[in-house]
Amino acid sequence: MGVYLDYNASTPIDERVLDKMIDIYRNHFGNADSRTHQFGSSAKNIVENARKQLGSLLNIPSELIYFTSGSTESNNMAILGLESYGHETGKHHIITTAIEHKSILKPCEHLEECGFEVEYVRPHEDGRIHVEDVLNRVRPDTLLVSVMHVNNETGTIQPVYEIGEALAGKEVYFHIDASQSCGKLVEELRVQKYDLLSISAHKMYGPQGVGALVIKNKNGKKSALKAIMYGGGQEREMRPGTLPVALIGGIGEAASFLQDEYQNNRKKYEANRKMILEVLENSGIKYQINGDLTLGIDNTLNISFTDFSSEALMLTLQERALAGISNGSACTSQSYAPSYVLQAMGLDNQRIACAVRLSWGREAIQRELISQITKIVKAWQV
Incomplete structure (x- = not known):
């Protein structure tokens, strides 16, 4: 299968997390909202306890944490959950960016259909949103500003x-x-x-879901x-449904x-x-880094290999069982x-067509693989 270099899509689950979850599945299978017996x-x-562990990592009181199925649901809750308040107060203006994950962009598009005005701030060519481009748009009727911490494609810290x-x-x-930064x-x-x-959780060595x-x-x-959903009174009536105890125990352990x-x-x-940058620099190949390296997180590189389509490179690496890489968000890769x-950054179509994303974890990558x-x-370039 090759070396996995797509950590921004999903990290491998840590063995300690898996062991914790297996123990919960085997020995603590009760419903967390059953208050009539010890199993619950x-x-x-x-x-x-998981709520406290996550609160400790973030340095916040644990009661501020509401468990969900992942960032997509959390993002939807954060945006759609303010719709009623926006109507009540006449605040119908939202500011976000053109490089957000689809789980931000799609809910914003929905609110536009409901009468809200959404402004999508574009980044500069370095991949970074400029502060003044956001703040200069804030108005008396602005309800929400939503900006990702780290871009999932370029690794640029906003x-x-x-x-x-x-x-x-x-x-x-x-x-x-904070999907890519937590x-x-x-x-x-x-x-x-x-x-x-x-x-x-699955961006930080925890379980998917x-x-x-x-x-x-x-x-x-x-x-x-x-x-934005209704049912039981779980999670203080903010998010209904039986809590997945083993998964929650997993994110707490992570x-x-x-x-x-x-x-x-x-x-x-x-x-x-x-190491990757050294190999690239000494290789003699033609390439461009997409995004400013000085503004990027250390586990991500977005690279355009001149005259070599990203699709061709990914297929070649897959056929030779060398590595698993991507050319963007897993949610849109199909x-x-x-x-x-990259389009929002103003890059030309040829450069975008040649772009791939490498993202990794704490495991060492062998120099020979990058070579x-x-x-x-x-x-191909010769």
Whole structure:
């Protein structure tokens, strides 16, 4: 199958997380909302402990955390959950960016159909949104600003800290999609100001199918966010449905060990990136890095190999069982459409067609693998 280099799509599950989940499935199978017996109490204890573990990683009170099925659901809750409040207050203006995940863009499109005005801020060619391009659009009727922390395609870190500082105290909700940064940029998230924050476990060595939405009080008042689904009273009536105890235990376990290991992991991410860039520089091939390296997270590179289509390279690596890479978000990879993120950055169509994304974890990447990839590209370019 080759070496896995698509961590931004989904990370492998950590063995410690898997062991924790297997124990829960075998020995703590009760419904966490069953209050009439010990089986339910045991399950509830696991849920609340996971809430504390995630709260500790983020340095926030655990009661601010609401478990979901992942960042897609969390993002939908954060945006659609403010619709009623927007109508009640006459705040029908939303600001987001043109490079957000589809789970942000699609709910925003839905609200446009419901009478909201949405402005989509474009990044500059370096892949980064400029703070003033966001703040200059804020109006008295602005309901929400939603900006991702790290772009999933380019790895570019967005200026959410500066935006959060500027919006603090204003009657504007600020939402951050932290799917690619939670568990990695730990210190940054701990000091970040926001009202809503989305997290997904499978981007941080946890299981697929679980995530969280952090909901903070707004200027001393209870958040105006409302549920977008209805059923039981789970998660304080914000998100109905029987809680997946084993999955929640898994995200808690991942948060716990990442709190201890994130600094060492960052060194490993950085070592991999340094090696890849060295091999590329010494290879003699023609390539371009998409996005400013000084603004990027250490586990991601978006590269255009001149005159070598991304589809051809991915198929070649797959056929030779060398590596698994991608050319964009896993949620849109089946469409084979040009990357809307790279288009928003103003890159030309040829450069976009040649772009691939490499994303990795804490495991060391062998220099020889990257050398083999460059040899494939060089043979095509000659």
